[in-house]
Amino acid sequence: NAGVMQNPRHLVRRRGQEARLRCSPMKGHSHVYWYRQLPEEGLKFMVYLQKENIIDESGMPKERFSAEFPKEGPSILRIQQVVRGDSAAYFCASSPPRTGLKDTQYFGPGTRLTVL
């Protein structure tokens, strides 16, 4: 059973370009979470999605950031018009269909975004 897959693992963009980060959850998992880790900081929640639905986007910056988890295919985190402050590691996590409050989230290897 493959783990959570993320690609690309490293992404370099110039200021003003768009960044698209992909996440394929573990087989059988229907919940996807995105977290961001800025340099020298802890992980911060961004958004929680189920198939075709955004459940909680309370951690998403108000502008330039969007996320989706379509019926088919991976979850996408999209950052438009990137700025240097967007440089960070972006981790995706998945969990199985909700069975209780103690759901374990399994993390992908992350995408390291560098904005030049």
Next chain:
Amino acid sequence: RKEVEQDPGPFNVPEGATVAFNCTYSNSASQSFFWYRQDCRKEPKLLMSVYSSGNEDGRFTAQLNRASQYISLLIRDSKLSDSATYLCVVNSLTGSNTGKLIFGQGTTLQVKP
């Protein structure tokens, strides 16, 4: 005040030592607690869940004190391979219980030969 607070360390200990990490959380309604391990800014990996009754996994023991909103991790007989950053993690409860995790900043452990 941060929702989850940890002493960032670093903790430098010799092999074989016993080391304890502490963590406090601010949301008294939190219900799920975890310790994750993160190596060199790779992805966090679940080390263990933490229960009120306390739980042990080999050399690792985790404790939860709900009254004090305090979580601990004890590592006995430290190995070089235990060198990592240990993340205290709490499941954030909102009205909809979305299950998002709130991470502490992490405590860095360096085990020396």
